Amino acid sequence: MxxxxxxxxxxxxxxxxxxxxxxxxxxxxxxxxxxxxxxxxxxxxxxxxxxxxxxxxxxxxxxxxxxxxxxxxxxxxxxxxxxxxxxxxxxxxxxxxxxxxxxxxxxxxxxxxxxxxxxxxxxxxxxxxxxxxxxxxxxxxxxxxxxxxxxxxxxxxxxxxxxxxxxxxxxxxxxxxxxxxxxxDPHNTATLPPMVAACSGLDVLSHAIESLTALPYSQRPAPEHPRERPAYQGANPISDIWAAEALRMVGANLLRAIRDPDDEEARGNMLLAAAAAGIGFGNAGVHLPHGMSYPVSGMVRDFLPDGYRVRHAIVPHGMAVILNAPAVFRFTASANPERHLLAARLLGLDVRGATADDVGEILAQGIIDIMRATGMPNGLQAIGYKESDAPALAEGTLPQHRVTKLSPCPADRDDLIELFRAAMRYW
Ligand SMILES: NC(=O)c1ccc[n+]([C@@H]2O[C@H](COP(=O)([O-])OP(=O)(O)OC[C@H]3O[C@@H](n4cnc5c(N)ncnc54)[C@H](O)[C@@H]3O)[C@@H](O)[C@H]2O)c1
Ligand SMILES: [Fe+2]
CATH class of the missing domain: 3.40.50.1970 (Rossmann fold)
Known part of the structure; x- marks a missing residue:
């Protein structure tokens, strides 16, 4: 470089x-x-x-x-x-x-x-x-x-x-x-159907972990002209503050807000978490779970989620993201174990005795538990994909340079195919 x-x-x-x-x-x-x-x-x-x-x-x-x-x-x-x-x-x-x-x-x-x-x-x-x-x-x-x-x-x-x-x-x-x-305005989310609250809340969760674990800005190439500095610049000391606080708030409020739509405090905190995560990733960027979500949403066949009241097949954005997340964090944890450990701790997971070797698994399993508690499908196979779709899904991820370049470790075509295979089923 x-x-x-x-x-x-x-x-x-x-x-x-x-x-x-x-x-x-x-x-x-x-x-x-x-x-x-x-x-x-x-x-x-x-x-x-x-x-x-x-x-x-x-x-x-x-x-x-x-x-x-x-x-x-x-x-x-x-x-x-x-x-x-x-x-x-x-x-x-x-x-x-x-x-x-x-x-x-x-x-x-x-x-x-x-x-x-x-x-x-x-x-x-x-x-x-x-x-x-x-x-x-x-x-x-x-x-x-x-x-x-x-x-x-x-x-x-x-x-x-x-x-x-x-x-x-x-x-x-x-x-x-x-x-x-x-x-x-917390009044505005009182009517959210539980599946929309879950998918959009899991989007917040992934925004926060991805910007916290993204490649630091100082490890990216300098632009040829300041005008070309991208909106997604990599993790930096200010985006870290917003991402960390967002993650802590998601850990404390996501399940409460979904289970009881009358819990205005939890709903308000989830809205604040969404904005805080937005401030973080809007400057730092997101990486592989988002990059991989774009073909998962774009290649949808006939999946119609509950609660979305749509006439066309969609994989809701937050669902498409979170279905990749456990496989990705198992893969990226060794590139910066401290950041993945921090994410697990902020989310409220038990990290006592965690080592660099098992932090990816702890974070992945914590996310899988939240997915199960919020009614997410069990991996990409549950929304209509097969193992044989993995190469095409990888092909659809490769052009997403803006985000894939921010992965804490590089992921080539073969890595992406393996990641999609690993995301087919989680439990
Ligand atoms: N610009 C960004 O920074 C950014 C970040 C993440 C995602 N996105 C994009 O945002 C889109 C997803 O947005 P979203 O997750 O907010 O959902 P959405 O806007 O697609 O809405 C989802 C469903 O919920 C309904 N709905 C919304 N608010 C409701 C409420 N209060 N009560 C009842 N129903 C309600 C909508 O009518 C719709 O059926 C995707 O296209 C995604 O790619 C953008
Ligand atoms: Fe998102």
Whole structure:
């Protein structure tokens, strides 16, 4: 490797937190300046209380809004184009997203493509699938109101979609995509179906462990120009703080929040954990569990999860991630056992007497226990994959450079095939 990186940056959105904070949306938007906004949600949420409160608040603040509810749960390039088209024709000077990661990610690209229309749809998309062009300038204000806990998308400059031509997820990553403000309101997750609460909560868990164990920024090559420094820079001393606290909160609150939707304290803590993990991984990045999740979601055949109310087959993002996680951490633990031990301890696992040789197994088994307690399927075979799919799944992971490069140890094609085989069944 040539010159190594010596610099890292730390960016996040502004955050407002508290039960009922959604009622302040209109005032917050008015303070940012917009007078006519695009309000994005999905068709399951658009008639619900969260969107109703957002609408009332905008109205009271005298802000004109047009609602767009055709966000696809787990967005695709086609559903992104639909929202972009709506944004380009709507002459909006601000954006509001009320929903989970699917809605927040769609709002980010609608804003980007309406402000700075590219020559080609793939211009901003991560290489090697797209050209990865930097965003030329600032976007319009976007306020994100998460209703899952969650992707942390309210804090990140990342937007993920399924590129249907390749049957793989990819995304757009640039700090300019970050919402201006995230309004985090525990009232908004009270209606989460248990399976959605579980998948999105396990996404938080993996965000935190992956950014804590990611290759440190100082072991990555320096960019040729500061402009090319990626959003995902590797673990650093500030992202570590956020990832560690997120993991501790997930360990203490995930099962409580899923089992008792009336437990507002646990729900609030899971939302804070999601945002904290987002601040961590939004700067440090994630690695193999996420890189491997993109083909697992993209190559889905006919899996329809409980609770998602969708008409198309999906593997929910958090499920696709966590199904790879135990196999990955067994593989990566020897590259930095101290970090894997720290993760296990923060999650609340019993690490007494743990050695560098067994820490990967302790962490993997702890995650498997949580998967069983939250109703996750038993490995990739339970969602329709066979051992013979492992080479194609590995092939779909290889182009995910943005994240696979952050693995604490390199994983080549053969390693990935072995990892997918190991993820087929866990108990
Ligand atoms: N941008 C990022 O940083 C980032 C990070 C992780 C994941 N993602 C992406 O986010 C998407 C997943 O987002 P998600 O896990 O938040 O779920 P989601 O937005 O896909 O929503 C999942 C389901 O839950 C429903 N729902 C959401 N909130 C609800 C509520 N309060 N009550 C009842 N139903 C509710 C939705 O209608 C949908 O059916 C994926 O596309 C994933 O790739 C993005
Ligand atoms: Fe994720």
């Amino acid at each position: 040539g010159v190594r990186e010596t610099i890292f940056t730390m960016d996040t959105s502004s955050i407002k937190y508290g039960p009922g904070a959604t009622r302040e949306l209109g005032l917050d938007m008015a303070a940012l300046g917009p007078r006519r906004v695009m309000l994005l949600s999905d068709e399951n949420l658009v008639y619900g209380e969260q969107v109703e409160i957002a609408r009332e608040s905008l109205k009271e603040a005298g802000i004109e809004f047009v609602t767009f509810s055709r966000v696809r749960v787990e967005p695709s390039d086609a559903s992104f184009r639909d929202a972009i088209d709506f944004a380009q024709r709507g002459d909006f000077d601000g954006y509001v997203a009320v929903g989970g990661g699917s809605v927040m990610d769609t709002a980010k690209v609608a804003n980007l493509y309406a402000c700075w229309p590219p020559d080609d749809f793939l211009d901003y998309v991560n290489p090697p699938i797209g050209r990865g062009l930097p965003v030329p300038g600032p976007l319009k204000p976007l306020i994100a109101v998460p209703t899952t806990a969650g992707t942390g998308s309210e804090t990140t400059g990342v937007s993920i979609f399924d590129y249907e031509a390749l049957h793989a997820k990819t995304g757009i990553a640039h700090r300019a995509l970050r919402p201006t403000l995230g309004i985090i």
